[in-house]
Amino acid sequence: MTTPIETGAAIASRSAGIYDRVARSLHWLVAGLAVIVVALGWAIRGSPRESGSRELLLMLHRSLGLLVIALILFRGWWRLSHSPPPLPASLMRLEVWAAHATHLLLYVFFVLLPLSGYINAATAGHAVSFFGIFTIPPLIAENPRLSQIANGIHLAGQFLVYALVAVHIAAALMHGLIRHDGVFERMLPRRRAG
Ligand code: HEM
Ligand code: HEM
Numbered sequence: 001m002t003t004p005i006e007t008g009a010a011i012a013s014r015s016a017g018i019y020d021r022v023a024r025s026l027h028w029l030v031a032g033l034a035v036i037v038v039a040l041g042w043a044i045r046g047s048p049r050e051s052g053s054r055e056l057l058l059m060l061h062r063s064l065g066l067l068v069i070a071l072i073l074f075r076g077w078w079r080l081s082h083s084p085p086p087l088p089a090s091l092m093r094l095e096v097w098a099a100h101a102t103h104l105l106l107y108v109f110f111v112l113l114p115l116s117g118y119i120n121a122a123t124a125g126h127a128v129s130f131f132g133i134f135t136i137p138p139l140i141a142e143n144p145r146l147s148q149i150a151n152g153i154h155l156a157g158q159f160l161v162y163a164l165v166a167v168h169i170a171a172a173l174m175h176g177l178i179r180h181d182g183v184f185e186r187m188l189p190r191r192r193a194g
Contacts, residue, residue: 006082014085018186023082026075028103028185030068030110034165037064037114062121063131067112072110079107089180102168109164113157120150 010020019027040061047054087096121128124140124147129135140146143168 010082012132015084017182018188018190019084020082023075024189025086026071026078027190030071030075033064033068033071034110037061037068038054040064041158059129059132062117062128065117066128066130066136067085069111069114071119072107076107085186088183089098090179090181099171102164102171105164106168109157109161113154113161116150116153116157120147122153123147123150 010022010106013020018024039131040057044054044057044061047057087099091099118136119140122140123143125138125142127135127137172184175181
C-alpha cells in the first residue's frame, strides 16, 4: 500500500525487499536505548538511597525511558504510514501471524513499560526531569495506591519484555543463520538503498 507521505526512497526500499532507512534506524536506535535503559534500571537498585549517584541514575533512566516512548510512538506512526515489504512466500501462515503478534506486543510493551514508570513517578508526586533540560510536572494527581500498582507493573513488566525480546532475537537469528531466507537482512543497516 502506498500512502501520500511515502518518499521515493521508502518505496525503493520496499521494492528491494527491505525496511526503509527510517524504519531500520529507529529499530536499532530503540534496541540500543532499551539495553542502556534496562542497565540503568538495574543500577538504580544497587545504588545507595538518597545518594547523588542514585539521583543521576534515576534521571538518566527516566529521561532515556521517556525518549523511548517518543521514539516508539513515532515509529508506530511511521510503520502505519510506510508498509514494510511483503515477507517471503516461504513463511507459513502461522509464522507470519506469530511475527506480527510479537512485533505488535513489542510496540505495546515498549509504551506500557515506560508509561508505568512515569505514572509511578507522577502519582508519587515527583516531577520528571528530561536530562535536566526541562521538567515534566506530575500530570496525574498524587495517589499512593496507583503509584504502587504502577511500580509493580514496571518491575514485573520487565520480565515480559525480556521474554518477548528473547523470542524476537531467537527468531531473527533463526532466519539469519539457519534459514537464510532474507528476513533477517530486511532490518540490517546498510549504506545504500533508501
Ligand atoms: C523503555 C523504558 C523503560 C524500561 C525498559 C525500564 C526498565 C526498568 C528496569 C529493568 C528497572 C529495574 C527494576 C528492578 O530493579 O528490578 C527499572 C526501574 C525503575 N524505573 Fe524504569 N524503565 C523504563 C522507563 C522508565 C521511565 C520512563 C520511568 C519514569 C519516568 C522509570 C522509572 C523507574 C524507577 C523510578 C525505577 C526504580 C524502581 C525501584 O527500584 O523501585 N522507568 N526500570
Ligand atoms: C539484537 C536485537 C534484535 C535483533 C537481531 C532484531 C532483529 C529484527 C529483524 C531482523 C526484524 C525484521 C523482521 C521482518 O523482516 O519482518 C525486526 C523487526 C522488529 N523489531 Fe527487532 N531486533 C532486535 C531487537 C529489537 C528490540 C529490542 C525491539 C524493541 C522494540 C525490537 C522491535 C522490533 C519490531 C517492533 C519489529 C517489527 C518492525 C515493524 O514491522 O514495524 N527489536 N527485528
